[in-house]
Amino acid sequence: MKHSSFFGNSIIYYPISAIWIMILLLSCSSVQNQSAKEPVDYVNPYMGNISHLLVPTFPTIHLPHSMLRVYPERRDFTGDVLEGLPIVVTSHRGSSAFNLSPFYGSRKDVKPVVAYSYDNEKLTPYSYSVYLDDEGISVEYGLSHQSAIYELLFEKEEAVRVALNSRRGELTWDGTAFSGFQMIENDTKVYLYLLPEQLPESVSLLEEGNLVNKTSAAGRNACLIMSYPAGSKKLTLRYGISFIDAAQAQKNMERELSGKDLASLRETGRKVWNEALNKIQVSGGLENDKTVFYTSLYRSFERPVSISEDGRYYSAFDGKVHEDGGRPFYTDDWIWDSYRAHHPLRILIEPEREEDILHSFVLMAEQMEHFWMPTFPEITGDSRRMNSNHGVASILDAHRKGLSNFDLEKAYLAAKGAIMEKTLAPWSGKPAGELDKFYKEHGYIPALREGEEETIPEVHGFERRQPVAVTLGTSYDQWCLAQLAKELGLTEDHAYFTEASFNYRNLYNKETGFFHPKDKNGEFIQPFDYRYSGGMGARGYYGENNGWIYRWDVQHNIPDLIDLMGGKKAFVHNLDQMFATPLGKGKPEFYSQLPDHTGNVGQFSMANEPSLHIPYLYNYAGEPWKTQKRIRTLIHQWFRNDLMGVPGDEDGGGMSSFVVFSQMGFYPVTPGSPEYSIGSPFFNHAKIDLGNGKFFEIEAVNNAPGNKYIQSATLNGKPLNKPFIHHDEIMKGGKIVFEMGDKANRNWGI
Numbered sequence: 001m002k003h004s005s006f007f008g009n010s011i012i013y014y015p016i017s018a019i020w021i022m023i024l025l026l027s028c029s030s031v032q033n034q035s036a037k038e039p040v041d042y043v044n045p046y047m048g049n050i051s052h053l054l055v056p057t058f059p060t061i062h063l064p065h066s067m068l069r070v071y072p073e074r075r076d077f078t079g080d081v082l083e084g085l086p087i088v089v090t091s092h093r094g095s096s097a098f099n100l101s102p103f104y105g106s107r108k109d110v111k112p113v114v115a116y117s118y119d120n121e122k123l124t125p126y127s128y129s130v131y132l133d134d135e136g137i138s139v140e141y142g143l144s145h146q147s148a149i150y151e152l153l154f155e156k157e158e159a160v161r162v163a164l165n166s167r168r169g170e171l172t173w174d175g176t177a178f179s180g181f182q183m184i185e186n187d188t189k190v191y192l193y194l195l196p197e198q199l200p201e202s203v204s205l206l207e208e209g210n211l212v213n214k215t216s217a218a219g220r221n222a223c224l225i226m227s228y229p230a231g232s233k234k235l236t237l238r239y240g241i242s243f244i245d246a247a248q249a250q251k252n253m254e255r256e257l258s259g260k261d262l263a264s265l266r267e268t269g270r271k272v273w274n275e276a277l278n279k280i281q282v283s284g285g286l287e288n289d290k291t292v293f294y295t296s297l298y299r300s301f302e303r304p305v306s307i308s309e310d311g312r313y314y315s316a317f318d319g320k321v322h323e324d325g326g327r328p329f330y331t332d333d334w335i336w337d338s339y340r341a342h343h344p345l346r347i348l349i350e351p352e353r354e355e356d357i358l359h360s361f362v363l364m365a366e367q368m369e370h371f372w373m374p375t376f377p378e379i380t381g382d383s384r385r386m387n388s389n390h391g392v393a394s395i396l397d398a399h400r401k402g403l404s405n406f407d408l409e410k411a412y413l414a415a416k417g418a419i420m421e422k423t424l425a426p427w428s429g430k431p432a433g434e435l436d437k438f439y440k441e442h443g444y445i446p447a448l449r450e451g452e453e454e455t456i457p458e459v460h461g462f463e464r465r466q467p468v469a470v471t472l473g474t475s476y477d478q479w480c481l482a483q484l485a486k487e488l489g490l491t492e493d494h495a496y497f498t499e500a501s502f503n504y505r506n507l508y509n510k511e512t513g514f515f516h517p518k519d520k521n522g523e524f525i526q527p528f529d530y531r532y533s534g535g536m537g538a539r540g541y542y543g544e545n546n547g548w549i550y551r552w553d554v555q556h557n558i559p560d561l562i563d564l565m566g567g568k569k570a571f572v573h574n575l576d577q578m579f580a581t582p583l584g585k586g587k588p589e590f591y592s593q594l595p596d597h598t599g600n601v602g603q604f605s606m607a608n609e610p611s612l613h614i615p616y617l618y619n620y621a622g623e624p625w626k627t628q629k630r631i632r633t634l635i636h637q638w639f640r641n642d643l644m645g646v647p648g649d650e651d652g653g654g655m656s657s658f659v660v661f662s663q664m665g666f667y668p669v670t671p672g673s674p675e676y677s678i679g680s681p682f683f684n685h686a687k688i689d690l691g692n693g694k695f696f697e698i699e700a701v702n703n704a705p706g707n708k709y710i711q712s713a714t715l716n717g718k719p720l721n722k723p724f725i726h727h728d729e730i731m732k733g734g735k736i737v738f739e740m741g742d743k744a745n746r747n748w749g750i
Helices: 016-036 246-257 262-277 287-300 342-349 351-367 391-400 408-420 434-442 467-487 491-500 503-507 558-564 568-580 587-593 614-621 624-638 654-664 727-731
Strands: 085-089 096-104 119-124 127-132 137-143 147-154 160-173 178-183 189-196 202-207 210-212 216-228 234-242 280-283 312-315 320-323 675-678 685-691 694-701 709-715 724-726 734-741
Touching: 085 189, 085 234, 096 137, 096 147, 096 189, 137 262, 147 246, 147 262, 160 189, 160 234, 178 216, 178 246, 189 246, 234 246, 262 287, 280 287, 280 654, 287 342, 287 654, 312 351, 320 351, 342 351, 342 391, 342 654, 342 685, 351 391, 351 408, 391 408, 391 467, 408 467, 467 491, 467 503, 558 568, 558 614, 568 614, 568 624, 614 624, 614 675, 624 654, 624 675, 624 709, 675 727, 685 727, 694 727, 724 727
Parallel strands: 694 734
Antiparallel strands: 085 096, 096 160, 119 127, 127 137, 137 147, 147 234, 160 178, 160 216, 178 189, 189 234, 202 210, 202 216, 280 685, 312 320, 675 724, 685 694, 709 734
8 A cells, every 4th residue: 555645634744864863763663563572572362373274272371391381261262251360271282170260149041161252362482462352351461481370350249259169079168278189081070279369258069050169179060159249349369279188289388479469470471481482582583584483482381381389299190199209200291393493402402491391201101010211201191192201312312412311221111111111003012923923034014905904912902003104103113212322332122223223124115205004915005106105194094194204204314315215316206296296186185184184385294293303304315505495485375374374284382383493593303313313593683591591693695585595604714515404513513604585505515
């Protein structure tokens, strides 16, 4: 739109010198506004809250890695109502444990959880405000690590009531405070202690829609109602949570909230978030890129969570309360998603925390029935989801990058047990059986033909074998075991697992250049389509993604994969072909079979974790300029500062960590190898706080949206002519400088 005037319909003329003064003042104002913006101000928790197809992101309010997490409970961002006010969310995607529902006494249809129309919602990582417009009630919220404060403001001159509900548990009022628990999964309980600053006139039991003169509730929708007189304008509720008992929940509340009001709690939360996000400082570049960056970094602090409480923690891995020995215990870590970029990011910016997390892995293995590394450790124990046992990759990666404050030998034995003693069948925690025996003898998981019935009991009832995905993933896990065995001087193990790490070759089809399922007789399954074969989620042969994605799932031996494909030229051609090959079906039909395989560029899927390393593979075949082009394009296509700005399941930090690395300009293609693959930096300057007064800086000279290509590079003043950087070079501190341009320098980095 063009404007013909500065003010209204009048054209005002200024001397040239005055115009320059105005421009200078506006520029200074802009600079001042930008300089006043802190990292947490760039975080947009709503980014990705509308899903392209599957699970959206959640606008989570929490402190970094903290036990207490909440988000507005609704179907998704477009949900028209809030289902009460949340007290605590016990897992990354769980519903609330306990609900709070304020309403006026004139309400006739009293329910345990009230559905609210709402407006003017404002959410930050550390605070929440919302106006319940039909009710005429304003809500303010702030939280700490294990406790929080609600302030409820009432407009009407009517009696006030507040329902406190446990979905499945118990609640008791003792005249001063409420206490109780909610049962979640695997006999795990989350406990609550809630203290109203203004004592209610009465407390009643809600039973079949009626208020009963009782002060305790039990069972499903155990609900107690607080009643306040007409004219009540403000109610402040303080609460603590615990996985140990209600007494500990009270201690957590008193420890964290003593002497604090809502304003000071929010101020502390803001400070904590800025300290965490300031571990990586970026400047220059597009403002939206900064929002994407800091929002992604915020997501990386959501999991795993510390569940230590005053030196103790409840472990659902054995159902007992343990002393933590002065080290926090972490859980809720979906390793299949997080080993790729989430754990490596923490090694850079939170190495001590990463050591505590890996130490927790070992403790989990000790606490479970079998001494096996966890696969999907959650608040409620290890769910053994997905395929493979990639905790070993995080152990190796940390060890190779200098982290040592965990028991490496125990970690190795636990990882070995998870791969050799537990079944390789996906979503199963059973001991090894017939399928595993076949793998050890033949070096691959046998596939069933279409319509062939599953007879092996280790395979989960709702799952399929995922034979290619499991064979490739286990080959990588066994490579990790081989490296650890060598470090520990276990010569026989090293030789055995080194040989096993090549098992991916057993499924390589030289005629097609794809990894192709074989039956138990060693015959490739035919006929076969690498886009569609495998049924729902391609799980009959792959896992969530089709054969085009698993074509590149040899993270641990990319040079050998290049050789299998016939050399670098053929390798690059195959990469190009993946990005150019269409879906081949209409989107409804394609996604009805492959709902995880979204965020498409051709057959490439930006929305699922097995794809994250693929754009960087051009670096290994002598064409790093294509990695630079592809990374800039993919992130601007699929990660954006808007409600649909995340392409697929963001599993609590796994995919977001890919964005953080990629926008800085490098990425850990092979966890377990201390080498990073260089992409294209998004910012003029990035500075990583390595601790101990050391920093690593990335400078992009002549950076601009169109200048995505590296022309030349220096590392600490010396020419860098390869698209890789070693972890040790980063940890020493220093600076890498990229000269950027709008056209590829095809000679750099080859």
